[in-house]
Amino acid sequence: MNEFDLHKTRYLNKDYLFFACLSILAVGIGVSAPLFLPDRFYNDAFILTVDLYNEIGWWGSYPLTIAFYKYTGLKFLPYALVGFLQLSILFYVLFKIGVPSGFRKLTAKNGVVWLSFLLLAIYVSMPSKEFINFLFVAAIPIIFLKKIKSNSTFILCCLLWFILFGSIYRLYYLMIPILSVLFYVVSRIRLKNKLVFTFFIGLFAAIFMSLSYGFISGSYLSEISRDRVNDERLFSTEASSKIEPPFEVDSWYGEAASITYGFFTVNFPVNGLRFLLKPQILAFVVWQLILILLLLWGYANCLRKQKQYPRMFWIFHFTMAYFIIQGVFEPDLGSAVKHKMGFLPLIYIALYYDYFRKNIPV
Numbered sequence: 001m002n003e004f005d006l007h008k009t010r011y012l013n014k015d016y017l018f019f020a021c022l023s024i025l026a027v028g029i030g031v032s033a034p035l036f037l038p039d040r041f042y043n044d045a046f047i048l049t050v051d052l053y054n055e056i057g058w059w060g061s062y063p064l065t066i067a068f069y070k071y072t073g074l075k076f077l078p079y080a081l082v083g084f085l086q087l088s089i090l091f092y093v094l095f096k097i098g099v100p101s102g103f104r105k106l107t108a109k110n111g112v113v114w115l116s117f118l119l120l121a122i123y124v125s126m127p128s129k130e131f132i133n134f135l136f137v138a139a140i141p142i143i144f145l146k147k148i149k150s151n152s153t154f155i156l157c158c159l160l161w162f163i164l165f166g167s168i169y170r171l172y173y174l175m176i177p178i179l180s181v182l183f184y185v186v187s188r189i190r191l192k193n194k195l196v197f198t199f200f201i202g203l204f205a206a207i208f209m210s211l212s213y214g215f216i217s218g219s220y221l222s223e224i225s226r227d228r229v230n231d232e233r234l235f236s237t238e239a240s241s242k243i244e245p246p247f248e249v250d251s252w253y254g255e256a257a258s259i260t261y262g263f264f265t266v267n268f269p270v271n272g273l274r275f276l277l278k279p280q281i282l283a284f285v286v287w288q289l290i291l292i293l294l295l296l297w298g299y300a301n302c303l304r305k306q307k308q309y310p311r312m313f314w315i316f317h318f319t320m321a322y323f324i325i326q327g328v329f330e331p332d333l334g335s336a337v338k339h340k341m342g343f344l345p346l347i348y349i350a351l352y353y354d355y356f357r358k359n360i361p362v
Helices: 003-035 039-050 061-071 079-097 108-123 129-147 151-168 171-187 194-217 221-232 237-241 252-267 270-274 279-304 310-329 333-342 344-351 353-359
Strands: none
Touching: 003 079, 003 108, 039 061, 061 129, 079 108, 079 129, 079 344, 108 279, 108 333, 108 344, 129 151, 129 310, 129 333, 129 344, 151 171, 151 310, 171 194, 171 310, 194 221, 194 252, 194 279, 194 310, 221 252, 221 310, 252 279, 252 310, 252 333, 270 279, 279 310, 279 333, 279 344, 279 353, 310 333, 310 344, 310 353, 333 344, 344 353
């Protein structure tokens, strides 16, 4: 080993050590979460473990998650122990994905990821659908990205994986392959500003799918997701950061406005700055704004270098498709951040795309 390699190894080891320390801190926060989190944070955990309405089954996010916690025995454990086990697994998974060089340095990108670790500790410190969601998404970087040598096989496996997960767990994940393929087609067109046009087409496609669904079923997608949730907790404290579109979603233009408003509110939550007296919401807003700006910069770079970053190109397609879909169903800013934790493995890869692309077997 020459002097350069030795220096590089020491440099990376410091990053590994920082990753380990941050993970231990996050697990510690998760274990102690029952001591300081308000009861409303445990509403979903209560549903998943008690199963008051006998929803257990093998299709759909709630039935499957209830079955998972029952048959693994996790529902019988204290929340602190559940948080310890779940978070230990998730941080090990992230470690297996990889620790970027320079991870210990204070930068905007690293800061966003460090805060993501702490957010993960809060939202997965109890029985949660995001635990299963995280593991599913993590299969893409751990198995498909690193083990499959063919680019076309990698893309096909990812698309089928989203279709499978969307079919049995979260239906809206079926929109990710559709939007991702659409993004790829748009990227092949010679345009001056592909980034803006890609998002415009993505929003248009999401609106079209919702209107088509509404034509068939009688209810639009945001109506059966965001509106239904917000109506159920109209006078609840959970509704403080709820997303309220400017029009009712009982018409095609109301649904189009709802999805567009939802997309910008979730991903560019400038209007969330009004929560000056609620520092936790304000922190989420700042985190989201920095995150989306970093991802847009990386996505724009990948659009310019499609041949150099073929797989990272698709990682960004999947991530941006998910961000657009959040504009359809997210009921509030807190839920938007929570659901992003379930998608964190791909967000993590996308943020450090320039590092991870070097370790792909192509």
